[in-house]
Amino acid sequence: MNLVLIAPEICMLATALAVIVADLFFQRKSILTIISLIGLAASFGFTLYLWGGNTQAIFNNMMVVDKFALFFKLLFPVMAALVILASNDYVSKFKDFQGEYYALVLLSTLGMMLISAATDLISIFIALELISLSLYALVGFLKDAKSTEASLKYLLLGAIASAILLYGMAFVFGFTGKTQLAEIAAAIQSLSIGGVSAAPGLMLGIVLLIVGFGFKIAAFPFQMWAPDVYEGAPTPITAFLSVASKAAGFAIILRIFYSAFSFPTWLSQDWAMIFAVLAAIGMTVGNIVAIPQTNIKRMLAYSSIAQAGYLIIGIATMGLASASSQLGQSSLLFFLAGYAVTNLGAFIAVIAISNKVGSDRISDYDGLSKRSPLLALALTLCLISLTGIPPTAGFMAKFYIFSSAVQHGLLWLVVIAVLNSVVSAYYYLRVVKVMWFNEPKFEGTVPSSTFLHIALIACCAGVIFLGVLPNYGMKLAEIAAKMFAF
Amino acid sequence: MDFNILSLIIFLPALGAIIIACISNSHAKLIKYIAALFTLIPLILGIVVFCNFDKSAAMSGVMQFQEKFSWIPLINSYYHVGLDGISLPLFLLMDLLGFLVVLISWKIDLRPREYFAWLLLLETSILGVFASLDILLFFIFWEIEVIPMFFLISIWGAGRKEYSALKYVLYTLFGSAMMLAGILCLYFTTGSLSMVDIMKNGIGSYVSVVPTALMFFLLLGGFAVKLPVFPFHTWLPDAHTDAPTAVSVVLAGALLKMGGYGMIRICVSFFPAVARQFAPLLIAFAVVNIIYGAAVTLKQTDIKRLIAYSSVSHMGFVLLGIFTLTQVSMVGATMQMVSHGLITGLLFATAGLIMHNTHEREIAKFGGLARQLPMITVIFTIAGLGAMGVPGTSGFIAEFMTFLGSFQSNVTYAHVFTVIAILGILMGAGYILWLLQRVFYGPPQDKFNGVHDADKLERVYSAIFIILIFTIGLYPSILTNIIKTGIAPIIHLVGG
Numbered sequence: 012m013n014l015v016l017i018a019p020e021i022c023m024l025a026t027a028l029a030v031i032v033a034d035l036f037f038q039r040k041s042i043l044t045i046i047s048l049i050g051l052a053a054s055f056g057f058t059l060y061l062w063g064g065n066t067q068a069i070f071n072n073m074m075v076v077d078k079f080a081l082f083f084k085l086l087f088p089v090m091a092a093l094v095i096l097a098s099n100d101y102v103s104k105f106k107d108f109q110g111e112y113y114a115l116v117l118l119s120t121l122g123m124m125l126i127s128a129a130t131d132l133i134s135i136f137i138a139l140e141l142i143s144l145s146l147y148a149l150v151g152f153l154k155d156a157k158s159t160e161a162s163l164k165y166l167l168l169g170a171i172a173s174a175i176l177l178y179g180m181a182f183v184f185g186f187t188g189k190t191q192l193a194e195i196a197a198a199i200q201s202l203s204i205g206g207v208s209a210a211p212g213l214m215l216g217i218v219l220l221i222v223g224f225g226f227k228i229a230a231f232p233f234q235m236w237a238p239d240v241y242e243g244a245p246t247p248i249t250a251f252l253s254v255a256s257k258a259a260g261f262a263i264i265l266r267i268f269y270s271a272f273s274f275p276t277w278l279s280q281d282w283a284m285i286f287a288v289l290a291a292i293g294m295t296v297g298n299i300v301a302i303p304q305t306n307i308k309r310m311l312a313y314s315s316i317a318q319a320g321y322l323i324i325g326i327a328t329m330g331l332a333s334a335s336s337q338l339g340q341s342s343l344l345f346f347l348a349g350y351a352v353t354n355l356g357a358f359i360a361v362i363a364i365s366n367k368v369g370s371d372r373i374s375d376y377d378g379l380s381k382r383s384p385l386l387a388l389a390l391t392l393c394l395i396s397l398t399g400i401p402p403t404a405g406f407m408a409k410f411y412i413f414s415s416a417v418q419h420g421l422l423w424l425v426v427i428a429v430l431n432s433v434v435s436a437y438y439y440l441r442v443v444k445v446m447w448f449n450e451p452k453f454e455g456t457v458p459s460s461t462f463l464h465i466a467l468i469a470c471c472a473g474v475i476f477l478g479v480l481p482n483y484g485m486k487l488a489e490i491a492a493k494m495f496a497f
Numbered sequence: 498m499d500f501n502i503l504s505l506i507i508f509l510p511a512l513g514a515i516i517i518a519c520i521s522n523s524h525a526k527l528i529k530y531i532a533a534l535f536t537l538i539p540l541i542l543g544i545v546v547f548c549n550f551d552k553s554a555a556m557s558g559v560m561q562f563q564e565k566f567s568w569i570p571l572i573n574s575y576y577h578v579g580l581d582g583i584s585l586p587l588f589l590l591m592d593l594l595g596f597l598v599v600l601i602s603w604k605i606d607l608r609p610r611e612y613f614a615w616l617l618l619l620e621t622s623i624l625g626v627f628a629s630l631d632i633l634l635f636f637i638f639w640e641i642e643v644i645p646m647f648f649l650i651s652i653w654g655a656g657r658k659e660y661s662a663l664k665y666v667l668y669t670l671f672g673s674a675m676m677l678a679g680i681l682c683l684y685f686t687t688g689s690l691s692m693v694d695i696m697k698n699g700i701g702s703y704v705s706v707v708p709t710a711l712m713f714f715l716l717l718g719g720f721a722v723k724l725p726v727f728p729f730h731t732w733l734p735d736a737h738t739d740a741p742t743a744v745s746v747v748l749a750g751a752l753l754k755m756g757g758y759g760m761i762r763i764c765v766s767f768f769p770a771v772a773r774q775f776a777p778l779l780i781a782f783a784v785v786n787i788i789y790g791a792a793v794t795l796k797q798t799d800i801k802r803l804i805a806y807s808s809v810s811h812m813g814f815v816l817l818g819i820f821t822l823t824q825v826s827m828v829g830a831t832m833q834m835v836s837h838g839l840i841t842g843l844l845f846a847t848a849g850l851i852m853h854n855t856h857e858r859e860i861a862k863f864g865g866l867a868r869q870l871p872m873i874t875v876i877f878t879i880a881g882l883g884a885m886g887v888p889g890t891s892g893f894i895a896e897f898m899t900f901l902g903s904f905q906s907n908v909t910y911a912h913v914f915t916v917i918a919i920l921g922i923l924m925g926a927g928y929i930l931w932l933l934q935r936v937f938y939g940p941p942q943d944k945f946n947g948v949h950d951a952d953k954l955e956r957v958y959s960a961i962f963i964i965l966i967f968t969i970g971l972y973p974s975i976l977t978n979i980i981k982t983g984i985a986p987i988i989h990l991v992g993g
Contacts (some may be wrong), residue, residue: 395644396740398670401637410633410677414572417681422707425681429674436670437663440647444659448651 014070016076018057019084020124026050027117040102044462047095047113051088051120058084073131076086082344083127083262090255090351093121096466097359098247100366100459102176105152112152116251119145123259130270132180132190135263139227143169146252150244161243168226168236170319176223182216183271192270193450200274217272217282221289224267225258230323231293234316241312249308250358253315254351261322261347265340269329283330286323287424292430294320297398301438306371307361308436315354315396317435321409322346324416324424331419338415340492345411345485349404349477350393353396356470360390363459363467373442379450385458388444389471394439396474399432404477411485501564502546503578506539507624511596514617517610525609529599532613536596536620543592550585552978557582558986560693569633574690577631582983586976587758588627590838591751593965595620598743600958601846604853605653605741610652615645616743623751627758632680632690639676639719639922643669646736646744646752651739655862656989661735668722668732676719682707683716683767696766699990713771717764721757724812727785737805745801749808749845750838757815757834761827761987765819769990772822775910779820784914786813791924795931799858800851803932804844807884810921811837817918818899821911824981824988826902829895831980836891836969839885843962847877848898851936854949860932865941872951874937876959881929883966886922891969896922898977 014021029050030043037043058081066077074080095116102109122141129135147169151162184190187198202210225233241249273279297317304310325343332339361371362387368375377396380387409432413425477484513535517528550561560579568576580588598616605612622645625638643666651662686705687695700709709861733753737745763774790810797803811833818830851866851873852858867874883890886897903915953957969976 051680065653086694400670401640406637406640410681411572413677414681414684418683422678422682426678429677430671433667433670433674436666440663443647444651444663447648448659475796482569482571485569489571 013069015060016064016067017074018061019054019088020121021215022050022054022057023088023117023124026054026085027121030113031110034114036088038291040109042464043110043113044095044099047117048092050117050398051092051095054124058088068130070134072193073134074125074128075130076128078491078493079262079266080128082487083258084124086258086348086351087120087123087127087255090251090258091116092356093355093359093466093469094247094251094255096462097250097355097362097429098245099462101247101362103247104245105154112149114143115145115149118328119149119251120255123255123262124321126259126456127262127266130192130266132184132192132195134349135267136173136177136180139263140255142175146248146256149248150240150252152248152447153243153245157243158245159243159351161240164236165240166471172223172226172233175219179216179219179223182212182219185211186210186216192267195271199272199278214281218285220267221282221285222277224260224264225289228257228264228319228322230289230319231296231316232289234293234297234319237316238309238312241315242371243306246308246358246362246371249311250355250362253358254354257315257319257322258347258351261326261343262328265329265343268326269340273334275365279330283327286330287327287421290320290323290327291427292320293317293323294428298431298434298438301435304438305373306393307373307376307442310442311357311361312372312432313355314435314439317431318397320353320431321412321428322350324421324428325412327421327424328412328416328419331421335487336419337492338418341485341488342408342412344488344491345477345481346408346485346486348484349396349408349474352470352473352477353393353403353405356467356474357393357397359463359467359470360386360393363463364390367455367458368453373445375452376442376445377449379446382455383488384451386467389467391443391446392471392474396478398436398439400407400436402475402478404474404481407478407481410466411481502542502976503562503580503628504564506542506546506592507578507621507628509539510535510624511621514614514621517617518614520610522608522610525606528613529603529611532599532617533596535617536599539620539624540592540596543589546580547585547589550580550979552582552982554982554985557982560758563630568631572633572684572690573688574633575631575923576634577691577693578625578628578697579630579693580628580981580983581762582985584627584758584983585979586831586835587751587754588624590754590835591620591623591627592680593961594747594750594838594842595624597842597846597958597961598638598746599976600954601746601849602741602743603954605743607653611648615648616747616791617860619645619649623747623755626755630692632692632763633685635692635984636673636680636793640673642752643673646748649744650736651738654739655741656739657735658739661732661739664732666737668729672719672722672729679712679715679719679820682712686712690883692762692766696986696990700767701770709768710771710775713764713768713775717760720759720764721755723759724753725809726782726812726816727789730786730790730809733809734802734805737808738799738802739846742846742853745805745845745849746842749805750842753808753812754834754838757812757819757830760816760819761831761984765822765991766987769987769992770818772907773991776820776822777910780796780827780903780908780911780914783816783820784918786810786816787918787921788813788924791921791928795924795930798860798926800848800860800863800932800936801845801858801926803860804841804848807844807925807928808837808841810925811841813897813918813921814896817903817914821903821906821915822988822991823902823906826906827901827984827988828897828977828980829902831902831984832891832969832973832976833895833899835976836883836895836966839890839962839966839969840880840890841961843876843880843966846962847873847959849878850951850955851877855945858973862933863936864939865937866945867937868941868947869945872938872956876951876963877937878933879963879966881933881963883970885926885929887965889970891966891973894970894973
């Protein structure tokens with residue numbers, strides 16, 4: 012068993028432990044930021060080293076090291092690094108447990124890296140719990156009433172979702188006798204046609220799996236936790252939740268549904284239609300409810316519910332596509348990358364502004380362009396990218412995912428999606444409007460640390476790069492989409 | 498041309514915008530000179546392109562000054578720009594207007610840095626639309642103009658500026674949403690995003706799962722919102738009236754033409770059979786545009802709103818010319834686009850000047866300005882004559898060709914609709930002459946004593962507009978020869 016194959020994960024664990032230990036010895040907490048960043052960079056480096064290797068199954072087929080997993084092992088450290096850079100200002104608000112904050116973020120990232128490589132129902136569940144438990148604690152870090160309420164809500168609803176997920180896994184296991192994804196697929200294929208459709212338990216198991224994972228990605232109709240949790244959590248954690256935890260959820264949905272439930276074709280078309288309908292309703296609900304929001308974190312929460320809708324279109328495409336076409340998966344991966352930089356950029360700008368203004372109400376963002384033009388410009392760029400206006404990453408991502416959907420017969424879904432983009436323009440541009448047109452209510456510029464500036468510039472650079480020269484990103488997504496399958 | 502002159506012209510204003518964004522707001526003069534420089538150089542290069550354009554019949558249907566670079570191989574998209582007979586006049590029009598609006602905006606003192614940065618970015622995006630030969634590139638440039646327009650109208654506008662800006666954005670995005678769906682269907686059917694290839698192969702050579710009529714109407718939806726076609730025109734009066742003067746000039750002069758250009762380049766060229774099938778329906782809408790637009794214009798009481806509604810009517814001529822599908826009418830439609838750009842551009846510029854100097858906008862409050870503002874009166878009258886289509890001005894050539902072509906058309910009911918549409922000229926004369934009489938003639942009013950007439954800069958840019966209007970009006974073949982080479986292959990496809 013070659014340990015080098017799980018070097019990124021080991022590195023991540025070591026960094027988390029190192030941060031906890033370092034917290035005991037050092038007074039200046041920016042040391043912890045630096046240690047975390049070094050660890051994340053090392054993990055990223057190990058993943059790059061593994062990129063050239065062959066696909067291998069490890070731990071008795073419970074995990075696999077393939078390009079798909081490695082893609083996410085590149086993506087998650089970057090997301091975690093950006094969140095940690097942005098947290099530097101925020102962490103000073105916590106009375107204690109500052110070291111534990113960084114460690115929990117790293118452990119959550121570790122769980123995400125594990126889940127992207129997991130190919131067995133058990134290892135998936137373990138990794139999922141690692142992610143969730145770390146996030147439950149992180150959401151409540153501010154220890155005020157709202158934060159604690161958000162954490163409790165997330166914990167309770169998350170526990171119920173995990174229970175439903177486990178129940179679904181039990182059904183799948185019951186009807187196929189296997190927990191390894193490839194073996195499940197083989198078992199389903201070996202059942203006769205009559206056998207599969209006469210096994211309603213299997214269908215129920217799949218539906219329960221959709222419910223459990225749907226909670227994780229805040230897809231309709233499992234999205235009710237998102238606005239409250241996003242609003243109550245510390246804003247860097249909101250950013251982390253909206254981007255990384257969602258990406259992890261999509262990673263595992265892609266892997267399970269592609270590896271285990273792709274055949275027979277009528278099965279994949281069944282769940283593809285379920286996802287398509289969920290996408291359509293989710294986009295519409297998310298966009299419409301976002302319109303009356305006055306708190307920017309809640310607005311971004313509903314916006315991320317809508318964005319999850321766009322992403323689910325990719326899953327539906329994957330279900331309807333033939334085995335040879337990977338368009339659904341690669342367009343979804345590209346969308347995840349673009350959505351990550353865009354949403355993180357928006358949240359990082361919100362972190363800086365909320366720090367100064369002291370509130371999260373959109374009306375308090377008045378006249379920001381006069382006080383901090385670069386910050387306003389960065390937030391404007393990210394909001395334009397979320398709307399899907401060129402030349403940003405958001406537009407390219409939408410174009411790619413919509414074109415793959417049209418190619419597999421989902422024109423009706425694409426029409427709903429583009430109309431939703433128009434609706435979303437209203438509430439995104441409303442924030443742009445108050446920033447640029449109204450008079451500022453506060454004095455002085457918005458202070459922000461160098462770390463935050465670095466993170467913000469990195470995000471904006473990513474948005475423009477993926478928008479103007481998307482080819483590199485698309486090529487990477489295409490390579491990564493070829494998952495290790497049976 | 499050995500070097501990439503088109504890309505240079507398209508991206509120089511954007512470069513200027515970035516440079517301007519780095520200068521502080523206190524150096525207003527420097528900002529304005531840089532803006533003027535970065536729009537003058539593209540204009541000079543544009544004139545060079547115009548002079549080097551090959552008008553011979555052998556080059557008809559061939560794209561000139563082409564540049565093609567691989568951009569996103571995964572979806573078969575190239576950075577492909579080029580000009581032909583249809584796009585060259587419109588490209589040059591925007592080139593010219595880009596420079597002239599900088600002159601028109603010379604007196605802006607509120608946040609000049611952002612104003613000129615957005616203005617130059619707007620010019621890049623519109624130039625890109627006319628020069629693009631790749632559908633994705635076309636769409637991207639089409640969308641980029643939304644954000645500068647949003648900012649320009651809502652910060653530097655007047656009246657209900659924020660409402661008008663948001664209305665403009667939402668309408669445009671709605672049209673673009675339809676267009677995107679159409680583009681995706683087109684890409685799915687043909688597997689290619691190259692305008693040249695699709696037009697050459699013809700949509701019939703591809704197996705289409707999506708009916709071609711659906712694709713046609715999805716794409717037309719986007720262009721119909723832009724042109725605008727009744728009933729998608731309600732954004733236009735608000736956006737034009739509440740926008741600052743220079744932005745109204747660009748909006749009327751170039752942005753509306755993007756819709757007409759798209760219709761010719763994409764809707765008619767790619768789907769000639771569908772265009773012929775639905776031509777009577779679209780001509781009916783054109784006539785509604787012309788008559789209804791002119792009728793509503795007659796009852797306007799705000800000077801800018803009046804000119805805005807007259808644009809709706811004039812764009813009806815363009816729609817009529819395009820969908821009667823004859824060589825003469827389509828050349829006339831393109832001529833109308835260029836001519837309207839110049840004439841209505843001048844109308845808006847002068848109206849803005851009047852509003853700025855007299856601080857009034859209601860027509861009822863004006864009167865007898867010819868005595869106090871003789872220069873402005875002359876300029877506005879000439880522009881008004883052009884809008885009416887008086888012989889000698891480019892407006893006459895455009896309207897005459899459009900009507901001549903549409904009367905000869907073999908589209909069903911074409912001559913019936915043409916005759917009805919000619920009524921629009923009569924109504925046009927009505928509102929222009931009434932406007933001139935109410936604003937300039939009659940007894941002079943004391944409250945306008947001491948109002949400034951057009952100063953040197955304003956006289957210079959007005960002169961440029963007027964010279965061009967008369968040049969095209971008296972010697973139209975400098976343009977029609979070029980436009981003919983672009984229209985000929987399309988007519989061949991449509992069988993007109």
